[in-house]
Amino acid sequence: MKFNSRESFFKGLQADQGQPLVIAGPCSAESEEQVMQTAEALKQQHVHLFRAGIWKPRTRPGSFEGVGTKGLAWLARVKQELGLKVSTEVATAKHVEEALKHGIDVLWIGARTTVNPFAVQEIADALQGVNVPVLVKNPVNPDLALWIGALERIYRAGVTNLAAIHRGFSSYQKSKYRNVPLWQIPIELKAQYQDLPVIVDPSHIGGSRDLLFPISQKALDLGYDGVMIETHPRPDEALSDATQQVTPARLAEVLGQLQVRKTNY
Numbered sequence: 625m626k627f628n629s630r631e632s633f634f635k636g637l638q639a640d641q642g643q644p645l646v647i648a649g650p651c652s653a654e655s656e657e658q659v660m661q662t663a664e665a666l667k668q669q670h671v672h673l674f675r676a677g678i679w680k681p682r683t684r685p686g687s688f689e690g691v692g693t694k695g696l697a698w699l700a701r702v703k704q705e706l707g708l709k710v711s712t713e714v715a716t717a718k719h720v721e722e723a724l725k726h727g728i729d730v731l732w733i734g735a736r737t738t739v740n741p742f743a744v745q746e747i748a749d750a751l752q753g754v755n756v757p758v759l760v761k762n763p764v765n766p767d768l769a770l771w772i773g774a775l776e777r778i779y780r781a782g783v784t785n786l787a788a789i790h791r792g793f794s795s796y797q798k799s800k801y802r803n804v805p806l807w808q809i810p811i812e813l814k815a816q817y818q819d820l821p822v823i824v825d826p827s828h829i830g831g832s833r834d835l836l837f838p839i840s841q842k843a844l845d846l847g848y849d850g851v852m853i854e855t856h857p858r859p860d861e862a863l864s865d866a867t868q869q870v871t872p873a874r875l876a877e878v879l880g881q882l883q884v885r886k887t888n889y
């Protein structure tokens with residue numbers, strides 16, 4: 625299978641192919657005020673796509689599970705009032721239907737969903753005939769075939785604007801990373817599918833603000849197409865992933881420091 629999507633993916637987000645694609649926004653939508661405040665700040669920075677999780681897949685029960693469907697109306701407001709394209713995570717067919725009903729521009733499949741072919745197929749079936757752009761995160765386990773399989777399922781549903789997101793892999797071993805990057809896996813993916821955009825998620829790889837820059841720079845040096853960075857107006861108060869989120873002002877600094885190789889394409 626050949627994923628022909630870089631050019632149309634960038635075009636769809638009004639992004640310049642010579643520059644990294646920037647996806648930013650909070651880990652979770654928490655309140656309408658938090659969503660609007662973050663989006664207004666990011667709009668000034670010309671991010672290409674706003675992200676916010678509505679349904680949050682938490683490792684253990686009892687933590688914040690997301691605001692649910694009502695948050696989709698907040699994302700719709702970001703789109704209408706600020707003209708920013710918006711994205712959220714989907715894990716079931718119902719999520720897909722709800723997200724599309726609210727005009728969400730781009731969907732992403734999370735790492736805990738990519739591991740499950742039944743779940744991915746259910747999402748693919750719900751996407752049949754829709755052709756909305758989809759980002760597929762790597763599975764939590766270091767299994768390249770499973771990542772490719774998820775991309776193929778979505779592609780076979782007729783989705784032509786596909787991208788992969790590298791968010792690192794779970795490990796029981798102690799590491800400075802929250803999820804070890806295992807760079808050779810996305811490198812192999814890129815070698816096999818040269819026209820598939822690959823985006824780095826340094827927030828979930830690093831799990832800490834300090835690692836955002838070095839991980840992003842390494843990815844750009846390897847010819848990645850963009851970054852997805854979690855951004856919150858008051859990161860320390862975030863209801864999920866507080867240690868890795870940054871303010872929009874800090875995001876601007878990180879992006880400003882990144883060196884882009886001009887010879888990627």
Ligand code: PEP
Nearest residue numbers: 651734735736761791828
């Ligand atoms: C997220 O993007 O907030 C998220 C839950 O990511 P992942 O699926 O990579 O853990």
Ligand code: MN
Nearest residue numbers: 651854864865
């Ligand atoms: Mn998160």
